[in-house]
Amino acid sequence: MRTVISESAEQTKTIGRTFCASLRPGMSVGLIGELGAGKTQFVKGMALGLGIDEDEVVSPSFGLINEYEGDKKLYHVDLYRLETNAEIETLGLTDYLRGSGLCVIEWADRLGEDLALLDRIVRIEILSGNRRRFTFPEGTDIPYLEGLKTL
Numbered sequence: 448m449r450t451v452i453s454e455s456a457e458q459t460k461t462i463g464r465t466f467c468a469s470l471r472p473g474m475s476v477g478l479i480g481e482l483g484a485g486k487t488q489f490v491k492g493m494a495l496g497l498g499i500d501e502d503e504v505v506s507p508s509f510g511l512i513n514e515y516e517g518d519k520k521l522y523h524v525d526l527y528r529l530e531t532n533a534e535i536e537t538l539g540l541t542d543y544l545r546g547s548g549l550c551v552i553e554w555a556d557r558l559g560e561d562l563a564l565l566d567r568i569v570r571i572e573i574l575s576g577n578r579r580r581f582t583f584p585e586g587t588d589i590p591y592l593e594g595l596k597t598l
């Protein structure tokens with residue numbers, strides 16, 4: 448695991464943007480962290496990395512998914528309102544995970560066992576104030592992250 452500390456929402460966006468550059472088309476990313484952790488800020492960063500206006504990035508208010516058009520498509524899923532854990536297939540997400548775009552899923556822990564089907568899991572913990580600890584999978588090798596503090 449690779450952990451880094453973000454000290455601002457801006458920094459979280461930079462983390463998201465540089466992380467995005469490490470992904471290949473068709474990859475899926477699960478974000479796990481409590482309300483206010485910075486999952487949506489991280490998605491804004493990913494969007495910036497794809498040439499999408501960050502202001503377009505808002506949590507889907509109708510349905511589970513927003514679709515943004517950039518260098519690649521970005522599918523933005525938010526499972527916050529799920530009452531119980533659900534499977535990818537039941538949610539109708541299978542095709543989004545197979546396409547050539549990128550798919551990022553907030554509250555990915557609500558996928559239960561299907562979490563294992565995602566390519567990358569990023570955990571975000573609130574430490575205090577504006578400090579957040581990001582935990583990336585083993586082997587996440589991103590120059591920008593190397594310059595950040597760990598704790």
Ligand SMILES: Nc1ncnc2c1ncn2[C@@H]1O[C@H](COP(=O)(O)OP(=O)(O)O)[C@@H](O)[C@H]1O
Nearest residue numbers: 453454455456459482483484485486487488577
């Ligand atoms: N280091 C940080 N990273 C991300 N967001 C931060 C940070 N510090 C403060 N914030 C604030 O916390 C909130 C995070 O909101 P959001 O990204 O919507 O969280 P989530 O999607 O996880 O519920 C925003 O208001 C943001 O400005």
Ligand SMILES: [Mg+2]
Nearest residue numbers: 486487506553
């Ligand atoms: Mg959110």
